[in-house]
Amino acid sequence: MVDSTAGRSETSGSRRQAIVRAAERLFALEGYHGATMRQIAEEAGVKLSLVVYHFTSKLGLYSAIFEERRYVNDERLARLRAILDLRADDAVEQIVSSFTDPVLALHDDPDDIWFARLVLREAADPSSQDRPVIREQFDPLARQFVEALTIALPDKPAGFHHWAYLYSVGALTQSAFDTRVRNVADEPGYEQKNALLRSYITAALRHG
Structure with a gap:
């Protein structure tokens, strides 16, 4: 006997996932205010009512x-907490790898890269x-990385670690887009x- 309830649940889950990916x-392309629920429904190939059913509102879907x-x-924090000695000579390098590598892994998948680009949008949007x-x-996450940097680099002036973290966020998120570098470099060296x-x-x- 076929479990129709399980089948419906699987179909509902796949449609929900299609909505999230769309x-x-x-x-990522249009920004929070630029994209509409109706556009997202069309992109996902579902009715608008189904988007509202699963997520209630635009903010609910975005979140x-x-x-x-x-x-x-979670992976970034796990890697940070796995660093045995934040005062070691290579502690800064380990902190930076913990900060960057799980995000850079998104760049290797054409489906995942959209999330990396969405984070850039959100970080740069004043309305965020x-x-x-x-x-x-x-x-x-930021507070824990700042705390680690404060231990690894204890001689920096007050405020340095917080601003340095935010500048690092800018460099990391900007790396999700290759369009600009193609405009200014004959050999981008990806x-x-x-x-x-x-x-x-x-x-x-x-x-610094």
Whole structure:
């Protein structure tokens, strides 16, 4: 006997996932205010009523994207906490790798890259302070990285570690878009991008 309930549940789950992925891409392209629920429904191939059924509101859908991608920040924190000695000579390099590598892994998948680009949108949008995403999912992460940097680089002046972290966020999120570098470089050197980003952030932290 076929379990029709399980079949319906699987179909509902796949449609919900299709909505989330479509929303992720459109929000990355158009921004929170630019993308509409109707556009997202069309992109996902579902009715608008189904989007509302699953997520209630645009903000609910937007927040669901970041909730489903929470594993990225969880991995960053796990790597940070795995550093045995934050006063070691290579502690800054380890902190930077913990900060960058789980995000850079998104760049290797054409589906995942949209989330990396969405984070750039959210980080650069002044209206992001009106939404809970940065406050709830990124600020706690930021505090722990700042604390680690304060231990690894104890001789820096007051305020350095907080600003340096935010500047590092800018460098990391900007790396999700290759369009600009193609406009200004004949040979962008994509294979060097990740290593260059790590060394750039590390040098800024050490010598800034």
